[in-house]
Amino acid sequence: MTGYPTIHHGEECMRDGMQIEDRNIPVADKIRLLDALSETGLTEIAVGSFVSPKWTPQMAQVEEIIRGFHPKPGVRYTAAIFNERGREQARQFTPPLSPAGRGASTQVNMCDVFAQRNYNRTQVRELAGLADVVASAKARGVTHGGIGLASAFGSNWTGEFSHEQHMLLLDRQYQVWAEAELTVKRVSIADPMSWNLPHRVERLLEDIKARWPSIDEFSLHVHNGRAMALPSVYAALRVLDSGDVLRVQSSIGGMAGCPYCGNGRAAMMIATEDLMHMLEGMGIHTGVDLYRLIEVVWMAEEIVGHQLYGFVSKAGPRPRYDRLYAMDMPFIETLEEAKHFLRGPSSYAGQSSPWPGPITSWMRSESPRVHARAVTVTNGTRQAVASATDGLPTAE
Numbered sequence: 001m002t003g004y005p006t007i008h009h010g011e012e013c014m015r016d017g018m019q020i021e022d023r024n025i026p027v028a029d030k031i032r033l034l035d036a037l038s039e040t041g042l043t044e045i046a047v048g049s050f051v052s053p054k055w056t057p058q059m060a061q062v063e064e065i066i067r068g069f070h071p072k073p074g075v076r077y078t079a080a081i082f083n084e085r086g087r088e089q090a091r092q093f094t095p096p097l098s099p100a101g102r103g104a105s106t107q108v109n110m111c112d113v114f115a116q117r118n119y120n121r122t123q124v125r126e127l128a129g130l131a132d133v134v135a136s137a138k139a140r141g142v143t144h145g146g147i148g149l150a151s152a153f154g155s156n157w158t159g160e161f162s163h164e165q166h167m168l169l170l171d172r173q174y175q176v177w178a179e180a181e182l183t184v185k186r187v188s189i190a191d192p193m194s195w196n197l198p199h200r201v202e203r204l205l206e207d208i209k210a211r212w213p214s215i216d217e218f219s220l221h222v223h224n225g226r227a228m229a230l231p232s233v234y235a236a237l238r239v240l241d242s243g244d245v246l247r248v249q250s251s252i253g254g255m256a257g258c259p260y261c262g263n264g265r266a267a268m269m270i271a272t273e274d275l276m277h278m279l280e281g282m283g284i285h286t287g288v289d290l291y292r293l294i295e296v297v298w299m300a301e302e303i304v305g306h307q308l309y310g311f312v313s314k315a316g317p318r319p320r321y322d323r324l325y326a327m328d329m330p331f332i333e334t335l336e337e338a339k340h341f342l343r344g345p346s347s348y349a350g351q352s353s354p355w356p357g358p359i360t361s362w363m364r365s366e367s368p369r370v371h372a373r374a375v376t377v378t379n380g381t382r383q384a385v386a387s388a389t390d391g392l393p394t395a396e
Contacts, residue, residue: 003242004284005218008044011037011272012251013300014065015046015080020257020265021304023057029303030061031068036296037252038072041288042272047097049080050089063093071096104137105146105186106130106173110165111155114193118260130176138180146186147173148219152204154195156262166204167211174212186217188247193261194225198235205239219247222270224254224309225263229270230278237282250275253297253308271310273297277317290317291342298339307335316341327359 014034018025037045047069053060062079071077076098087100094100108130109115112123137145147170154160170187177184187208189201201220208215220236222229233248240246249269256269276288290312297313314335319325323341330353332338340347 004237004282005240005242005244005246007279007284007286008245008247009042009272009275009286010078010247010249011042011045012249012269013037013045013253013255013272015048016249016257016269017251017253017255017300018048019056019058020259020267021058021255023060025058025303027061027064027068030065033296033300033303034065034069036299038070038075040293040296041286042075042293043287044076044078046078046080050085051080063089066093066096069096103144103146103186104133104140104142105148105188106133106176107148107150107188107190108169108173109150110153110161110169111151111158111193113157114151114155114261118192118258127172130173134176134180134182138182142182144183144185145177146188146217147177147184148186148188148190150190151193152189152191152195153197153200154193156193160195163200163203163207167207170208171211183214184212185214186219187212187215188219188221190221192221192223192258192267194223194228194263194267196222196228196232198228198231201232202235202239205236209239209244216243217245217247221249223256223258223267224270225267230274233270233275234278237284248275252293253300253310253313255300255304255308268309271297271308271313273312274310277312281318294342314338324364327361327364328353328355328357 014030014037018030034045034047047066048062049056049059050062051059066079077096079093079097108126109119109123115121115123115126134145149166149169152161152166174184189204201222205218208218218236218240220233222232224230236246236248250272251269252272254268254271254274256267257263257265258267261267273290273293276286276290276293279286280290294313294316297308297310301308315338317323319341325341326345329340329345330348330351332340332348332351337348337351
């Protein structure tokens with residue numbers, strides 16, 4: 001591996017998140033949330049989806065949201081589109097929505113049951129339509145295409161899918177593009193039912209790269225209902241290299257879900273704040289203000305009326321040199337008290353404190369015995385560097 005892939009991130013709170021929340025959340029609150037997301041440094045945000053309000057009433061007012069929010073320059077705003085009617089609606093709102101790309105892709109659902117529940121079509125019908133999708137793309141002047149799997153790793157109705165099944169359905173799509181003399185550049189892996197496991201993601205991406213070297217753009221839309229989505233993204237980061245692109249989606253607080261997969265809100269996604277925390281910790285610059293993002297998570301919890309599912313929004317990021325905790329802070333017991341990492345001492349006012357006096361340590365600058373430490377800049381992050389003799393207390 002030669003470095004990490006280029007990462008393109010998409011925020012799904014307003015689409016995959018809101019589609020499973022209360023349909024009566026006011027438009028004004030949704031606009032407030034979308035505007036706040038735009039100020040965090042995120043570069044791509046889904047604003048909703050153009051779908052039938054009969055089946056997804058939470059998206060009934062998506063046009064009002066698009067008319068009312070305040071687009072931020074440099075942010076790409078998208079919407080999920082599933083048919084020609086949706087494409088026409090999207091064109092009416094472009095801008096502020098970003099123009100759709102000229103690329104084209106095929107996709108086959110691994111689960112025939114989920115294909116019928118979610119898209120009202122069978123897997124056989126999806127396979128039968130592959131040639132039409134490719135022919136239409138070629139007629140529009142598309143020069144390269146993509147292939148993809150939905151319900152990739154397993155189904156709550158039919159069980160786990162094998163690696164051999166993955167490669168068979170991908171190859172079937174690949175051959176349709178090849179027969180049309182079009183190069184396949186992209187692959188998408190979608191897992192709405194949370195069957196992903198890191199070792200399976202690793203093997204699948206390794207074999208795709210080995211079998212089809214023309215593919216250098218990979219999309220992972222993996223849900224986190226069984227807590228494996230973030231490890232699966234990590235596996236992808238280890239397999240792909242600096243010549244690849246990894247597109248990955250997440251949602252603040254993990255807010256997401258699917259009414260068709262049998263898990264509802266439990267079919268959550270990776271919490272965006274957890275993903276960004278991991279990337280930054282690995283030295284991958286995101287451009288996201290993590291503390292501001294956490295404040296938006298708290299805003300989202302107030303708007304939807306319940307606690308969300310991420311971790312970094314509760315414990316805070318690993319505290320850096322300028323945000324280390326007060327050494328003699330009192331007991332911290334509740335989630336509200338834990339918010340001191342951003343809200344300060346007022347979060348734990350009145351809590352018990354058994355320490356008889358101030359706590360000092362040679363390991364902190366508050367102590368006169370601490371060794372001097374240099375500060376360097378690595379990947380845009382200031383880091384303290386210990387001296388060669390650091391790590392032991394100074395003799396009295």
